[in-house]
Amino acid sequence: MLFQNIVFSKGMILDQLNNPTFTNQSQKWNFITDQVMGGVSTGELIVQQVDGVKCYRMIGNVSTKNNGGFIQIRAKLNPEINSKDYNGVYIKVHGNQKNYNLHLRTGLTFAPWQYYSYTFASTKNWSEIRAPFAQFKKSNFYQPKSILGQNIKSVGLVAGFDDFESDICLGEIGFY
Numbered sequence: 406m407l408f409q410n411i412v413f414s415k416g417m418i419l420d421q422l423n424n425p426t427f428t429n430q431s432q433k434w435n436f437i438t439d440q441v442m443g444g445v446s447t448g449e450l451i452v453q454q455v456d457g458v459k460c461y462r463m464i465g466n467v468s469t470k471n472n473g474g475f476i477q478i479r480a481k482l483n484p485e486i487n488s489k490d491y492n493g494v495y496i497k498v499h500g501n502q503k504n505y506n507l508h509l510r511t512g513l514t515f516a517p518w519q520y521y522s523y524t525f526a527s528t529k530n531w532s533e534i535r536a537p538f539a540q541f542k543k544s545n546f547y548q549p550k551s552i553l554g555q556n557i558k559s560v561g562l563v564a565g566f567d568d569f570e571s572d573i574c575l576g577e578i579g580f581y
Contacts, residue, residue: 417491418579419560420480422459425452432480434461439565442517444473448564448571455499458531460574467564467571475565477508478575485512485556491580493537494560500527500573507536508561509552519545520561521552527573535581 420428427433436450448465455462465476494507505527508520521541525534541552549555560578564571 416495416579416581417486418577419482420579421577422452422461425459425461428480428482430483432483434478434480436463436476436478437561438465438476439468439471439473442473443471444468444475445470446473446476446565448476450478453574455574455576456531458497458499458574458576460499460576461562462574463562463564463571465564465571467567467569469566469568474567475563476571477561477563477565479508479559479561481559482557485558486580487556488538488552489554491538493535493540493581494523495533495535495577495579495581496562496575497531497533497577498527498573498575499531500529501570502529503527503564503569503571503573504567505571505573506563506565507541508563509541509557510559510561511552511555511557513549513555514545516545519543519548521548522563531576
C-alpha cells in the first residue's frame with residue numbers, strides 16, 4: 406500500500422464583518438486613494454448588504470491621470486501572519502466583472518510602492534477567490550522574488566492600474 410502524507414492547515418478568518426470596519430484582530434480597515442501621491446482617483450468605502458451578504462463595498466472612479474491609478478482598502482495584521490502557516494489568502498467577493506488585486510505587504514516591503522500582488526476577475530455573483538502565496542508577484546526588483554517564508558504585515562483589496570469605475574464588495578477574507 407502506498408501512503409501519502411497530507412498536511413491539513415487550519416484556516417483563519419480575518420474578517421467576516423462581525424464588527425464592521427475592524428478585522429477579527431481589532432485592526433481598522435483604511436480607505437486609501439492615489440491622491441496621497443498626487444493622483445486624482447476618488448471613491449469611498451461603505452458597509453452595506455449586497456444580495457443578503459454584509460460587506461465592505463469599495464466604489465469609485467480609478468484614474469491613471471497624474472501618475473495615479475488606484476483606490477484600496479487596507480488593514481494591518483497584528484499579529485503578523487507567517488506565510489509558512491498557510492497556503493494563501495481567500496476572499497468572498499461580488500463585483501462588476503472588472504479585474505482587482507490583492508496586495509500583501511511584508512517586513513521586506515519598505516517603500517509605499519512595494520507589495521506582492523495577485524490579480525483576479527470579479528463576477529456579478531458572490532464567489533470565493535483563492536490566492537495561493539506562490540502566485541503573488543512582487544512589484545519591485547528590490548524585493549525578494551517570493552512572499553513565501555515572510556511575515557505578512559498588511560492586506561489590501563485594490564482597484565487600479567487602469568481607468569474604470571470600481572464597484573466591488575468584500576464579504577469575507579482570511580487565510581487557508
